[in-house]
Amino acid sequence: MDLGLVGLGKMGGNMRERLRRGGHTVVGFDRNPDVSDVGSLAELVEALPSPKVVWVMVPAGEATRATVAELGELLSEGDVVVDGGNSRWTDDQAHAALLAEKGIGYVDCGVSGGVWGLENGYALMYGGEAADVAKVQPAFDTLKPEGEFGAVHAGKVGAGHFSKMVHNGIEYAIMQSYAEGWELLEKVDMVDNVTEVFRSWREGTVIRSWLLDLMVNALDDDPGLESIRGYAEDSGEGRWTVEAAIDNAVAVPAITAALFARFVSRQDDSPAMKAIAAMRNQFGGHALHTPPPTGGDVDGDGQAPQSEAAQQAGAGQGEGGSGAGPTTGES
Incomplete structure (x- = not known):
């Protein structure tokens, strides 16, 4: 089959290669001219026979939304857009509704396989109307791993990315x-x-x-x-x-x-653990792991010495505190 592929990064570039090895004609577009086959989305669409199938592999969010919207202006009734990125399923529903106004089909496809997909194949989970899926099926069959499993029509639009x-x-x-x-x-x-x-x-x-x-x-x-x-x-x-x-x-x-x-x-020093350490010190006099004061000494365990009041408060107490007065648990 003939297929347009938008986004030729680590995943998209390898997918183009696997599809070509499978005998398909792939026209790729990327903002990087060194890897792109054409200079624009318009040129990509123009190079494809009808019904046109364009597979999008760009970052989820605004980049995908903008690409789908532009394709909606370039494609015609009966064509199909496939979003193979990591879009949220709610975006799929919005994209399908937008394209449906012009009679353009939409298929969402979750793709797993990473950098190993070129040789091993990609696990594919796709959602959409059966007629639209059928137009993309030859590409699915080539991209999936060899064998019985590895690809599934998961359900309606959004089901692929939700899966x-x-x-x-x-x-x-x-x-x-x-x-x-x-x-x-x-x-x-x-x-x-x-x-x-x-x-x-x-x-x-x-x-x-x-x-x-x-x-x-x-x-x-x-x-x-x-x-x-x-x-x-x-x-x-x-x-x-x-x-x-x-x-x-x-x-x-x-x-x-x-x-x-x-x-x-991602935390070099946990604010939540600071709060817990402070509360343990307050109710039980437990040691605080603080840096020594400038020019001061540290205890043998590398901690700054506690104040006399804190030492008295913690005397004879364990984790929950067991000195004079009612027993205190850590709760």
């Missing part, structure tokens, strides 16, 4: 579990080779997965992950998953905790 959103939410939770297990294994003295423990899990265990394979690859490259900063962004889809769960009264505690862990990773 991909939930996929990414699950991904957050799985990665967080592997990460926490790795940290615990590294912490104890009795485990001599954490990388080999992870490698052993790749066969015969119920937690084997491609993410586990990639974790082992990372540990082979950098066994202690010393060169990597403990800072993780979120693409937005984890947040959307939690928001959708709230809207539908569905409990997703593991996904939510994994999302919040990423927020914590």
Whole structure:
């Protein structure tokens, strides 16, 4: 089939190559002229036979909205736009309504596969009317992995990106579990080779997965992950998953905790933990990990010495406090 592809970055560029290897004619457009086949969206549309199919692979949000709106002015009745980026499903519904006014079809497609997709294929989750999906089906069949699975017509417009959103939410939770297990294994003295423990899990265990394979690859490259900063962004889809769960009264505690862990990773010094430390000091006289005063001494544990009043308040007290007066719990 003939296909227009807008956005030729890491994903889009590899998708163009896989489609061409599959025998399709792909006209690509990108703002970078070094990788673009044409100079504008108008030239891309002009180069395609009718009915035209244009696949959009640009960043979600305003970039996608602007591209879809421009295509709406360039395409004609019977043509189809595919959004293969990480758009929110609510944007899909708005885009479909906009294009429907001119008789242009719309298909949303969640794409998973990353930099490995060129060789391994891409997992595809798409939504839209059956007639519109049929016009894109040859491209779906080429992009998907070999075998029975890897692609699904998930439902109506928005279903593809909603499914991909939930996929990414699950991904957050799985990665967080592997990460926490790795940290615990590294912490104890009795485990001599954490990388080999992870490698052993790749066969015969119920937690084997491609993410586990990639974790082992990372540990082979950098066994202690010393060169990597403990800072993780979120693409937005984890947040959307939690928001959708709230809207539908569905409990997703593991996904939510994994999302919040990423927020914590971006803090050099947690304001919330400062507040907790302050309250523990107030009710129980527990030590505050503060820097020493200028020119002053520090206690043997590297902390600034507490005031005499704080020392008296904390005398003989444990976590909840057990000195004179009623017992105080940490609540």
